[in-house]
Amino acid sequence: MSLRLRDGGRLIDRSARMAFQFDGRSLTGFAGDTLASALLANDKMLVGRSFKYHRPRGVVASGAEEPNALVNLAQGGTFEPNQRATTTELFDGLTATSQNHWPSLEHDIGAVNSSLARFLPAGFYYKTFIHPRPFWKHIYEPFIRQSAGLGKAPKDRDADRYEHFYYFCDLVVIGGGVAGLQAARVAGEAGAKVLLLEQSAHWGGRAPVDGGEIDGRPAEAWVTDTLAVLEAMPNVTLRSRCMGAGVYDHGYLLAYERLTDHAPQADGPRHRLWRIRTQQIITATGAIERPLSFAGNDIPGVMLASAVRDYVVNYGVAPGQRTVVVTNNDDGYRTAICLKQAGLDVPRILDARETGGGALMEEARALGIRIDCGRAVGKVQGGKRVKSVQVCAQKGSGSALEEVACDAVAMSGGWSPVVHLWSHCGGKLVWDDVQAHFRPDADRPPLGRSGQGFVAVAGAANGALTGAVADADAMARGVVQAIGLKPGKGIAPAETQPEELPIEPVWLMPAQAKTELKAKAWLDYQNDVKVSDVQLAAREGFESVEHTKRYTTLGMATDQGKLSNINGLAILSDALGQPIPQTGTTTFRPPYTPISMGAIAGEARGDIFQPVRETPMYGWNDSNGADWEPVGHWRRPYAYVRSGETVHDAVMREVTNTRENVGLLDASTLGKLIVKGPDAGKFLDMLYTNMMSTLKPGRCRYGLMCTENGFLTDDGVVARIDEDTFLCHTTTGGADRIHAHMEEWLQTEWWDWQVYVANVTEQYAQIGVVGPKARAVLETLGGMDLSAEALPFMAWADGKIGAFDARAYRVSFSGELSYEIAVPASRGQAFWDALLEAGKAHGIMPYGTEALHIMRAEKGFIMIGDETDGTVIPQDLGLNWAISKKKDDYLGKRAQERVHMTDPDRWKLVGLETVDGSVLPDGAYAVAEGTNANGQRNMQGRVTSTYHSPTLGKGIAMGLVKHGPDRMGEVLEFPGTDGTVFKAKIVDPVFYDKDGDKQNV
Amino acid sequence: MLILTCPYCGVDADETELTPGGEAHLTRHGPGSSDDDFHDYLFARDNPRGVHFERWRHTYGCGKWFHAARSTDTLEVFGTYPAQTTEPPKDICDKISGERPGWSWRIFG
Amino acid sequence: MKRYSAFAIAREALRHHSGWERAWASPEPKRKYDVIIVGAGGHGLATAYYLGKNFGITNVAVLEKGWLGGGNTGRNTTIIRSNYLQDASAAIYEKSRSLYEDLSQDLNYNVMFSPRGVMMLAQTHHEVRGYQRTAHANALQGVATEYIGPERVKELCPIICIDGPRYPVLGALWQPRGGTARHDAVAWGYARACSAMGMDIIQKCEVTGVRSEGGKVRGVETSKGPIECDKLGVVVAGHSGVLAEMAGFRLPIESVALQALVSEPIKPCMDVVVMANTVHGYMSQSDKGEMVIGGGADGYNNYTQRGSFHHIEETVRALIETFPMISRLKMLRQWGGIVDMTGDRSPILSKTPLEGCFINCGWGTGGFKAIPGSGWGMAQLMATGASPLTAEFSLDRFKEGRFIDESVAAGVAH
Helix, strand or coil, rough: CCECCCCCCCCCCEEEEEEEEEEEEEEEEEECCHHHHHHCCCCCCCCCCCCCCCEEEECCCCCCCCCCCCEEEEHHHCCEEEEEHHHHHHCEEEEECCCCCCCCCCEHHHHHHCCCHHHHHCHHHHHHHCCHHHHHHHHHHHHHHHHHHCCCCCEEEEEEEEEEEEEEEEEEECEEHHHHHHHHHHHHHHCEEEEEEEECCCCCCCCCHHCCCCCCCCCHHHHHHHHHHHHHCCCCEECCCEEEEEHHHHHEEEEEECCCCCCCCCCCCCCCEEEEEEEEEEEECCCCCCCCCECCCCCCCCHHHHHHHHHHHHHCEEEEEEEEEECCCHHHHHHHHHHHHCCCCCEEEECCCCCCCCCHHHHHHHHHCCCCEEEEEEEEEECEEEEEEEEEEEECCCCCCCEEEECEEEEEEEEECCCCCHHHHHCEECCCCCCEEEEEECCCCCECHHHHHHHCCHHHHCCCCHHHHHHHHHHHHHHHHHHCCCCCCCCCCCECCCCCCCCCCCCCCCCCCCCHCCEEEECCCCEEEEEEHHHHHCCCCCCCCCHHHHHCCCCCCCCCCCCCCCHHHHHHHHHCCCCCCHHHCCCCCCCCCEEHHHHHHHCCCCHHCCCCEEECHHHHHHHHHEEEEEEEEEEEEEECCCCCCCCHHHHHHHHHHHHHHCCCEEEECCEEEEEEECCHHHHHHHHEEECCCCCCCCCCEEEEECCCCCEEEEEEEEEEEEECCEEEEEEEEHHHHHHHHHHHHHHHCCCCCCCCEEEEEHHEEEEEEEEECCCHHHHHHHHHHCCCCCCCCCCCEEEHHHHHHHEECCCCCCCCCCEEEEEEHHHEEEEEEEHHHHHHCCCEECCCHHHHHHHHHHHCCCCCCCCCCCCCCCCCCCCCCHHHCCCCCCCCCCCCCCCCCCCCEEEEEEEEEEECCCEEEEECCCEEEEEEECCEEEEEEEEEEEEEHHHHHEEEEEEECHHHHCCCCEEEEEEEECCCEEEEEEEECCCCCCCCCHHHC | CCEEECCCCCCEHHHHHCEEEECCCCCCCCCCCHHHHHHHHCCCCCCCCCCCEEECCCCCCCCCCCEEEEECCCCCCCEECCCCCCCCHHHHHHHHHHCCCCCCCCCCC | CCCHHHHHHHHHHHHHCCCCCCCCCCCCCCEEEEEECCCCCHHHHHHHHHHHHHHHCEEEEEEECCCCCCCHCCCCEEEEEECCCCHHHHHHHHHHHHHHHHHHHCCCCCCCCCCCEEEEEEEHHHHHHHHHHHHHHHHHHHHCCCEHHHHHHHHCCCCCCCCCCCCCCEEEEEECCEEEEEEEHHHHHHHHHHHCCCCCEEECCCEEEEEEEEEEEEEECCCCCEEEEEEEECCCCCHHHHHHHHCCCCCCEEEEEEEEECCCCCCCCCCCCEEEEECCEEEEECCCCCCCEEEEEEEECCCCCCCCCCHHHHHHHHHHHHHHHHHCCEEEEEEEEEEEEECCCEEEECCCCCEEEEEEECCCCCCCHHHHHHHHHHHHHHHCCCCCCHHHCCHHHHHHHHCCCCCCCCCCCE
C-alpha cells in the first residue's frame, strides 16, 4: 500500500492539515501536497479508468507528463474535467471525483472491454460496425462515445475571470530548474531584460531531489542562493506557476499562469495568458523519464522511478512498502537508494544491462539491496494494485525465473528531453545514439523574422542529463551575444555527481517478449495502446509515424504522448526494421500541456465581447422599446415596440405614421466620409459609377460603388461641400470598409493624386425627419429656411435649427418629404428630444430599420445586402441611369464588360406581387420547367426583398428574374419550403407614388 | 504571429495591427485591356513557396499601405518598403540574393 | 483483399491478429500508367477509386510526396454538409454527401460517417434572410435542409446559449443528414480499395517536373525517376500552384494557413455540428469526446502549417459566447493546414491549358466534405472529358466573370 512516511517531505508543511474529498470520501493531506501525493498518502492507488478498456489506473508520474490521474475537480461554476492530480496543488476543501466509469471506480461495467481487449485491437472500429448502415449512427457510435470521453461535461457558466497580459523582453527562459536559473543569471548579469518562467510552484526542478552538488554546495542550497541573486536583479522577472505554453513565429511566446487554482477563494483572475514578444528564448524544460514496456506495466503501483523518489523526497509519501526497481540506466538506482534510505524495502533491482551500472549501483549494493543484472520484469501480477513481479531474462521471451512479491514497481527506461517548445516553431531534432533519445539539433533552430534562430535549449532539455548547469551557462552566453550584449566573465559553476555508465536502450521487456506479453505491455496508458497495437499497425502498412499514431491513437491522449511517443516509435522502427531517426517523430504542437479556453478568450466576454457601437441616441432608443437589430458592430432599432404591441404591429404603425404624419429615424450609423483635395472630384469619378466631379456645391447625388470585379458593393448620397470637398454617405456596414477601400486606391494606385479622406461617421448624429409634416416640425423649432425654394430636393445647407448647428440634406429614402439633419454627436440626444417635443402636435414617432426597409421597397429603392449579395452588378438592378456613359474608366467598368456580365440572360430587377395579396417568403426562388444536368430543378428568378405593405394593404416584393423587365404581367411560381406554391405577377418595382410627387413638395 | 516594420512610422508592428493585402506590384488593367490581361490582373497570383512580395496596411497604426518582402516557407522578412513604387527596391533584392542565390521573381514574366 | 467484418476480427483475435494483411501495397513505380494522379489525399485517392470503379481504368498510379492522407485530409474538422446556395456547389457537395452515406459499405471500411445534423446559426437579420434563401434553393436542388427557430436550436443542442447578450440566436439552417466522418479513415479506406483494384499508391515520391510534348502531357519527373502517363490529374491542394508552375500555367490561387484545435475529451454533450458565422467559429464533438473547433483563415501566403495565435483567440472567444460551458475546458492541441483559396473561394475541377492534364484544387477551407463527390466528378472529367458535376468549376470561369460565390449566404465557408 502507499502511505505517508513518518518524516521527510521537503515541500509539505505537516502543521497545516488540508481536508479534501475524493469520490465522496473525506481525506486529509498537508499544505504543499499535490492532489496526487495526498491521494497516495491515503493509499488511493486506483484513481481512474483508461479510455478504451476501462483498465484500472493509478498515479504513474509526478508532473505534467501524467496520463492517468485525471479527475473531475470542484462543482458548479468552478467545475473542471480532466484535471491532472500531479499538478493540482492541494487546498482545503478540494473536491474531486474520478472519471470514466460506471457505476463506480471500483466496479466499472466498462471494464468488460478489458476482457474483450483481444477483440478490440488498434483500429478495430475501422474494420467492423460497417453493417447495417443505420447502426453506426444510432447504436455503435453512441456506445463508443459514451464509453470514451473521460471527464464530465461542465454544465454551468464559468464563475471565474481570466486576463491577458502583454510582455516584451530580450529573453525568456522557460524552466526554473538549475539550468534555467543559471541561464537567467548569465543573461541577467549581462544586462538583458529577462523573464524566467517555472510551471510549478517550486524552483530548482529535479536537482534537489536527485542530489549532487553545485559549486560545492548541495543543489537545494545553490538553488536558494541563485534565486536570491535573481530576485535582486531589477532586469529579471521571475514567475512560478507559469508555463511556457507555445512558441510561435517571430518570437511570440504564450505563457499560462495559474493564479488561483491553488487558492480558489483568492480574489482576482484564475488564469493569466501572457502574450510575450521576445528576441530570444531559452528552453530549459528538462527531461521526462520513459516507462519500460513490460506486461502489466499499467497496473496501479507501477510508476516512473523518478516519480517514486519525488513522492518520497518532496512529499514524504511512499508509493509502496516493497518496491521493485527495474531500470536500463544508472539513474534508476537513485530511486532504490532513496527508498532504502527512507526505511522502505527494495526487494530487488532488475537491471536490464548484463553488466549493470556504475557508482550508483555500488552505492545501492552497499545498502544491501539485491541487484540482478540482465534481468527484466516478465510480467506484473495484480489487478487494481501490484501484487508481485515475475522476473525473467531481458534477452529471453519472458519465461519466469522467479516471482517477487511487492506492492510497487519503479521503472526507468531512460530520459527524453522535453523538446516541445523547441519544436513548436520548426526546430529540428537529432537522434542521440549514446543517450537513446531525440534532442534539439542546434544547427537547425526555429528561425525568426531575420532568418536567424531565436530559440536555444539548455540543460537536460538539450540532452545534458549531467552537467546541465554548465550547458546552460554556455548556451546563455551565446544567446546574450545574439541579443547584442556582452556576457560577464564568470565561470560556470562546477557540478559534482556520481559517474554514470551508459544507458542500454530497452524498447521491449523482455527483448523477445511473447505475443501475449506484448498485448499487455502498455505504451499509452490513457488511450490503451500496447506494443502489439503498434506492431499490428506496422504490419498493416501504417508505416509513417503519423499513420501509426492516428491508427492506434498513440500519443493522442491528454498527455500528448509525453510518456509514450518515443517508446512507440521505437517499437514501430523495430517492426519496420529501420533505425529510429529514419522513422522520425510526430509534429509537436502547442500547447505544451492543455490550457484553459477561458484563458485563451481572456477578458472579452459577455457585454465586452465585441463591444456594441452606440449612437448618441442609443440609450434613449433602448429605453423606448427598441427591438434591436445587429448591423456590423452597431445595433439599430428594428422597431420601437409599445406595450401591447407585437413587433409586426409596431412596424406597421411606424410606416403608416410616417406616411401620414411624420417619423424620426436615428440614421447616425450611416457612414460619413469626407473626401477633400484638388483631385477629389477625379477620385470620386473613379470610385463611383456616376459622374461626381460635375456635382455642384450645395447639391447631393445618389451614387453607386462597385468593386474592381464589377459587383455593386455600396451606395449612398454624395454631397459636394465646396470645390475641393465632398461628403460621401455609405451604408451602415460600409463606413469602415469603404474608407479602407478609398485609402487603398489612393495610397497604392493613384498615390500622386491630391486627396485626403477622413471618416467622420461618429462625429455626427444624423436624424431623418420624414413624412408630410416634416417641414412643419422643423419650422416649429425655427432657424434656417427649409422651404422647397430655399432647400429643394437633393440640396443641402448649413444653418441653425432651433439652437442647433445643423446640416440639412433634402434626401429621401422613403419617398416622403424628408430631411436628414446632421448635428454634432454631442448634441444628438438634445436635438432628438427637441424634435420629439416639436413634433408632438404633428404625431411624431420614431421608426426603425424595418419600417425604413418597407418604405424604400414601396418606392422600389434597392438596398445593399438585399438586392445585392456580391454577385449583382448595377445593370442587373436597372440602375444604368446611375452609370456614367461619359467616363472612360471607373472601378468595375472593365469587369462589367466580360462575357458573363453582359449576358442578356442575367436575372434583372422587377417588382413582384402575389396574386392573392399574401407575402412572398424571403429568399424564395421562381421555378422554370425541367431540371438541369445535375437533376436540380431549373430556376428563373428569386425574391430579394419581401414585405407586407401597410400603405398598399398587400404583400409587395422585389426580385431578380431572367428577362424580368420584358415579362411584365407574367405570373411566376415560387415554391415555399413547406410544400405551398406562391404565385406572383411580375410588376414595376415602384409600388408607391411612381412620379415622386410626395418627396418633391 | 508576424512582426513587420512599418516603413512610414518605423514601428515594429505586430500582425494584429496589420491587414494583409495580397501580392504586390500588380499592374492595373482597365477598360481597353484584353481579357487575359484583365484576368491576370484580378486573379493570377504568384504563390511561391519562398520569396514573396506582398502588400500590408498598418491599419491599427498609421494607416499606411506598405510592401514586404517575405518568405512564405520560413516567414523570414527580408525588408519592408513604401507602397508607392512599381518594383522591389534593389537593396532588398540584393539582400535576398545574398541569402537565397538563384531566386527569381515573376518567372512567368 | 480480405474483407473486414466483426467475424474477421474474431477470427484474427484467436491468433493474436497475426493474419491481417497490408491495408494497401507499397510498390515501386512502373515505367508507365494510363493515369497518374499526383497527391494521395482524399481527393486524389477518390479520383483514382472512381476511375476504377466507374470507368474500369485501373492502370493508375497515385503519387504522394509524403504519406497518404497527410495533408488537409488529416487536418480538417471533418464537417460534412451540402447546404450550399449556388446550384453548382449544391450539386457536387450533395453528390458527395450522398456518397458518404454508403461509403463504409462501398469501401468495406468504416469511415464512421455520422449524419448527426449540421446547423448554421443565424445571429443577424441578414443571416436569417440568407439562410431562408438557402433553404428555398436547397429544396429545389434536392438538398434536405430546413430553416428552424431558436427553440428548436436549443432542443437539438442544449449546450448552446440562444439568448447571449451580444448576438442572440435567431434561428438556423438545419441539415439533418449532414454530420462528420473520421477523416483519416476516408483516405485509408479509399487507399485500400484502390490498392485492391491493382492501382499503385506510391508514397514518399515527390513530383519534381511535368513532361510534355506538343502541348500534351507525357509524364512526370519524380524523386523515384520519370514515370510516363497518358493523363495526369493534379490534386495537391495547397501545393497546386507549385505543380501548375511545373506544368507551365498559373492558377488563381493563394495558399494560406487555416487552423483548428481540439479540447481535452469529455463525455458526450453535443450531438450536432454547429457553425456560427457571425462570430466566426464552428464546433462539434468527436467520437473520442474532444470538442473539435475551427475558425477563420489567415490572410497572407504561408506554407508553414502554422497559423497566427490571435485567430485561435478570436475563435475560442466567439465559441465561449455561443457555448459558455467550454470556458472550463482546456485546449489540448492546435494545428494548421495549408489551404488553397481561389478568386471566388470555390474549387477548380478542370481541364488545363496542357492537354491531358487536369486539375482539382482550390477547395479552400472546405474540401473534406467534398471528397467522394469531387473524386466522382473528377474521374468522369478525366475519363470522358466532361462531367456535369465539374462543368461550372472550370478554370476559365474567372476570365468570363462567371463566379461561384458562396459567401452570399454565409460569411465563412467551411
